[in-house]
Amino acid sequence: MTDLSITQKLTEYKPVNKVRFVTAASLFDGHDASINIMRRILMANGAEVVHLGHNRSVEDVVTAALQEDAQGIAISSYQGGHVEYFKYMMDLLRARGGAHIKVFGGGGGVIVPDEIADLHAYGVTRIFSPEDGQRMGLVGMILAMIQACDINLSSYAPTSLAALEEPDMGTRQRSLAQLITALENEEVDPALKAALHKQAETKRVPVLGITGTGGAGKSSLTDELIRRIRLDQNDSINIALISIDPSRRKSGGALLGDRIRMNAIMPWGLSTEPRVFMRSLATREAGSEISPALPDVIAACKIAGFDLVMVETSGIGQGDAAIVQHVDTSMYVMTPEFGAASQLEKIDMLDFADFVAINKFDRKGALDALRDVSKQVQRNHELWTLKPEQMPVYGTQASRFNDDGVTALYQGLLAKLVAQGMPLHPSKLPVVDSRFSSGKNVIVPPARSRYLAEISDCVRHYHRSTAKQVALAREKQQLQAAAKMLMKAGKSVDVEELVQERDNHLDANSKQLLASWPDMLAAYSGAEYVVKIRDKEIRTNLIFDTLSGTKIRKVALPKFVDHGEILRWLMLENVPGSFPFTAGVFAFKREGEDPTRMFAGEGDPFRTNRRFKLVSQGMPAKRLSTAFDSVTLYGADPAVRPDIYGKVGNSGVSVATLDDMKVLYDGFDLCDPATSVSMTINGPAPTILAFFMNTAIDQQMDKFRTDNKREPSADEAAKIKAWVLQNVRGTVQADILKEDQGQNTCIFSTEFSLKVMGDIQEYFVHHQVRNFYSVSISGYHIAEAGANPISQLAFTLSNGFTFVEAYLARGMHIDDFAANLSFFFSNGMDPEYTVLGRVARRIWAVAMRDKYGANDRSQKLKYHIQTSGRSLHAQEIDFNDIRTTLQALIAIYDNCNSLHTNAYDEAITTPTDDSVRRALAIQLIINREWGLAKNENPIQGSFIIEELTDIVEEAVLKEFERIAERGGVLGAMETGYQRGKIQEESMHYEHMKHDGSLPIIGVNTFRNPKAGDTPQKIELARSTDEEKQSQLHRLAEFHAKHANEAPAALAALQQAAILDENVFAQLMSAARVCSLGQITTALFEVGGQYRRNM
Structure with missing residues (x-):
């Protein structure tokens, strides 16, 4: 407390x-x-x-x-x-x-x-x-x-302007930063300030002012303009960027949030020269979008040797134009959504701006906005001799990598800035003739932006229809029973017409379900369940005998006799393996294969390989789950720089090359039907997947060489590759939507990442990859970031339906890709987690069948559960196993398809051998010792489970509608809706944890008075220096071995991206000769880097 x-x-x-x-x-x-x-x-x-x-x-x-x-x-x-x-x-x-x-x-x-x-x-x-x-x-x-x-840092400020003219740019910028602080604090000697302005007047340095409405994308556009200046002018221009944000009147604090959006301000390539100086100013008590210190700061920047000064203001209203008097060239940034054309007459900046950028030009009505704004600028400036399309009005998409609209704007600005004194070097960027962006974001077509609202309507319609069918079935049965009783009593009331009327309104599906109910009861009431597949009988034992001689049924059915209740149960619940799959997507759990995932990832590939062999020893099925170190997760190569070196092999395994991947899974037949591999990686997932697929292919190639004592022919090699792709089992996480919303291992621009995800799925369809999941649509990391269980489920399912819409838009058929989609959820301590899988399966099944017309296999939502990492606490860590056991129990009761139980010490360190064994024992004890787990639908029939299922489902559907109102998942991401909601829920949890209103045993209540919260001595799993050095050495060897092949492979990869070809197909080749970091860097140049959000 x-x-x-x-x-x-x-x-x-x-x-x-x-x-x-x-x-x-x-x-x-x-x-x-x-x-x-x-x-x-x-x-x-x-x-x-x-x-x-x-x-x-x-x-x-x-x-x-x-x-x-x-x-x-x-x-x-x-x-x-x-x-x-x-x-x-x-x-x-x-x-x-x-x-x-x-x-x-x-x-x-x-x-x-x-x-x-x-x-x-x-x-x-x-x-x-x-x-x-x-x-x-x-x-x-x-x-x-x-x-x-x-x-007070004003005392550090230079007392002479000579400090701003030091030969070393770094020293000069440090002095400038300290002087700006004193200027903001109004603690500069008046004589020095006068000298500052006098000397600045002798400098011919253009000042570009960028202003506009809040949320128009000013920071992103500013960053893209800086990027183009540096690219076009061979990184020879020194730029000072002054960014202004408002202070909060109540607290005096300020969020100076523009720097987070900047990708182009740090040194590039081999250069260490700080070309861009960025300084944020708060408006403080000014009551304006401009800081009172701005004129002084601009003057100081001019003296400090910059070729261009850029000033970005905070968001402004229609009547604000304060920036104009401080700059030589002004630019107004807006979006297409300004309302009626008459609203343009109220925007003061359209009278003064030298340039206008209509950003977010992919939005609806953008071309109309360009026309209307151009005409308004023409009227305001009385430029009647020019056409509206000749006005300095540009349509831009700063969020789109290498957008030609932004390039056109830059080239328009360049001429003006050069005329005002900016040095000009030969341009490297090709001239763009158009004044607006030619690219349209068609990941999800605009006409489909209401898809989530349609799914909510679809699911609710299913429930309404079910309720009607249930009432008809009940009334029909009641009428028939009444007729029998009347007949027995000798009464002559004819109800046959009423019975027939209800029968006519019962649909074929309802009739079939009711007709098959006696057969279902018979099938599940015996000692064995028998099905025939291709004239072969498959028998499943339905009875477990307890030590007391009690016979426990594998699947228990309700004792209903009322046709309405029977039909309701069949339409909303049903047995496992039957629509709507509420109780599970398979009729029975696979004998001899527990849903246990064997988790490992630490040090170098050799150590993790040993761990995999340890945790899978004696297990008939090898279900390997791989955690990668953070260097790998962000697509980088190991390096000696301390902030990289310290993370190599920590909290996961270091994998930088195909050779590393081969070592990682050495000794496991990746094409064995009893082997599957899960890889938790997202941003660089396409490259890691290419490493993995090549590893599986090379295993079979080596097996051919051993068996046949020769190299395979070209035809044999092609057949081996095709067979491997069709048989390899596993999952790669690769969910870039949830990364943007919560987990943050995004490395490429979201648009490019989604394009490559689609490329992977198309590759899978083309090569008939049916047993490997191309994506694990993940809620786990959304929950770890702070979301409550309802938000986790709603955001995850909405992301899943977004992938469906995106792949359909690319021309793929629903049944060609739906089976390659899997899901990944967290199980925590909240009651909603108990029904999370049930709700997910039912929503997915109903939407896929009734909305998308998908087949039976595509309707089945398969998901992995990992117990909550957030519920692991560093205090009293032994209690963590109790929490994990409860979470694992509800996952198994709800028929998850695979399960990972966290180790109790993960709140402090990468799991140790002992803690991993204990975590694995939790699952084994539940599956093999816990009596009720012998039944495979233990939570069906519970009043609270059914009520909670309905409550959570409706909450999810309402969240779908809120996301739909924001333009779907991608539109909501643009406004930061999901991220903001996750942060609010995270803060709510943290406050309740800290003030004790959410009791957590051993943390804020029932604390051990005799023990410290964190043991002073605990076994820490850390990578060793030997492992780190080994990885660096192996990487250098790989680079040297493929030095002649890598450049061509990288060029071919970039060309595939530029020409909008299938990038993953090219990655399968590049992965053989290029390291992860080389591939990531190459794709940055053609796909763009991820831009962080606040």
């Missing part, structure tokens, strides 16, 4: 100075839920926060802290490598004049007490532990940080 006295004492403290923090999640770390909560509380308590988001290198963070002249840095680190990361940060700060900047961090139980002490000794101001969180509370921790950073 939180010690309120600590928070109360800190609350009484009010900062004297404007305190600025840079916040981020560490490199290759997508866990940003905690740091998002922290930056919100920082802002609410008066701090100005420059939030960088997830996956930030030490270089990114230190550069931001120095340019923004922050007093503090706050980092969350949950993916290991934290010791190297924080020490490297301290080293860089000291080397670059930022030794006074306070560094704070946290990582739950991942950063253990010994490591915290080590980092404190190295100079890190404070690493917060779970115990600190319990003792101080969230607000208490934040207030302690603000108090420690309440320092």
Whole structure:
């Protein structure tokens, strides 16, 4: 429980100075839920926060802290490598004049007490532990940080303008950052300020002002313009970017959120020269979209040797045009949704702007908007001698990589900026003739944007229809019974017409279900269930004898006699394996194959291979689940740089090449029907999948060579490859939608990632890959990011239906790809988790059959469950196994298709051999010892289960409608709807956990008074230096071996992307000679990098 006295004492403290923090999640770390909560509380308590988001290198963070002249840095680190990361940060700060900047961090139980002490000794101001969180509370921790950073940095500012003209650009930029702080604080000597403006007047440096409405995409467009300047001018232009955001009037805090959107401001390639200087300004008490210090800051930037100064304002209203007086060239950014054309007459900036960008040009009505805005600009500027299409109005899609509309805008701006003094070098970008974007985002066609609302209508219609059919069946039976009783009593009332009327309204399906009910009862009432397939009888034992001699049925049926209740049960529940598959997609569990997944991933491929062999020993089925280290998860190669090196082989296995993949699965026949492999990877999933498929193919090629003592012919090799692709079993996660919404291992632009996902599925269809799932549509990571179970389920299913719509739009048939889709959910402690699988299966089945016309196989939603990682706590970690056991029990009761039980120590470290064995034992004990688990539909028939199923299903359908109102999943993602909802739910949970209103045993109640929260000595699973060095050495060897082949393979891969061909088909070749990092870098150049969201 939180010690309120600590928070109360800190609350009484009010900062004297404007305190600025840079916040981020560490490199290759997508866990940003905690740091998002922290930056919100920082802002609410008066701090100005420059939030960088997830996956930030030490270089990114230190550069931001120095340019923004922050007093503090706050980092969350949950993916290991934290010791190297924080020490490297301290080293860089000291080397670059930022030794006074306070560094704070946290990582739950991942950063253990010994490591915290080590980092404190190295100079890190404070690493917060779970115990600190319990003792101080969230607000208490934040207030302690603000108090420690309440320092006036104006004293660090240069006292002479000579500091802005130092030969070294890095030194110059540091002095500029410190001077800007003093200018913002109004603590610069008046004589120095006068000299500043006087000297700036001698500099011919153009100033470009970018303004527009909030949400128009100004930051993304600004970043894309910087990218084009650097590309086109051979990275020879020095740019200063000043970004202004509003301060909150109540707290005085500010979210300086533009830097998170910038991908083009850091040094490129081999260059280490800081070409772009970015500084965020808060409006503070100005009451305007402009900071009072802006004129001074622009003057300072001119003196500091920049060739171009760009100023981006906060969002403005119709009547605002304050930026114009401060800049040489102004640009107004808007979207097509401005209402009626008459609204344009109210926009002040259309009178003054030199350029207008209609961004998000893929939206409905964009061409009409371009026409109307062009005419309004023509009228405002009285340019009657020119045509409307000659106005400086451009249609752009900043979110689309390499958009020609943005390039056209840049080329229009270039001429103006050069005329105002910007140096010009020979252009490298081809000239674009059009003034608007030619690309249209057709992942989901606009006409299909209401698909989720249609699915909600479809499911509700099924329920309404069921209710009508149930009433008819009941009334028909009642009438028939009444007729018999009347006849027996000698009464002559004829009800046959009423019976026939109801029979006529009963549909064929209802009649068939009722007619088959006696046969179903008979089939399940015997000792064996017998089905004939191709004249072969398959018998399934239906009885389990207990030690007491009690006969437990494998599937228990209801004792209903009322036809209405029977029909309701058959239409809403039914036996496992029958529509709507509420109880399960298979009639019976497979004998001899528990749903257990053998999870491993640590160190180098050799160590993980040994772990796989250990956990699968004695198991008839090898169901291997692979976790990759964070370096691999972000598509990078291992490297010696400390913030990368520390993460190699930690929290997962390091895989950088095809050779690594072969070692990883050595000794496992990947084409054996009893072997399947699950790979938890998303951003670089296409490359990892190509590694895997090539590994499976090479295994069979090697087997052919061994058996035949010769090389296969070209025809034989082709047949082997085709056979492997048709027989290999497994799953690759590859769900980029949930990555954008919650997990954050996105590396490429979302549009490009979705295109390649479609390429993989087309490749699977073409090569008849029927036993491997091309995607695991994942709710687990959405839940781990903070979503409650209803949001997890709704977002996951909506993502699944989005893939369906996207693949249909590409021309694939529903039954060609639906069977390649699988799902992945979390099971937590909330009651809704008990019915999560039931609800998912029913919604999916009804929609696939009645909405999409899919066949029986496509209607079956198959899903994997992993017990909740979020419910694992660093305090009293032995209690975690109790939580995991309960979560595993409801997963097995609900007939999940596979299950992974987390190890109790995962709150602190990668699982150890002992903890993995205990986690596996949980499943084995339930499956083999727990009596009720011998029955395969134990939760059917429970009143609360049925009620909860209906409640959760309706909540999901309502969420579908909310997403549909925002243009479907992709439209909602653009506005940050899912991410925002996840963060709100995460904050709600954290507050309840910290104030004790959500009891968590051993954490905030029933705490052990004799033990510390985190054991001082616990076995930590960390990769060794030998393993890291081995990976670096093997990578260097691979690069050397394929040095002559890789360039051509990468060029062919890029060409496939440029020509919109199937990228995955080309990846299958490139993966043989290129490393993961080489492929990722090559695809960045043609597919674009992911742009982080707030």
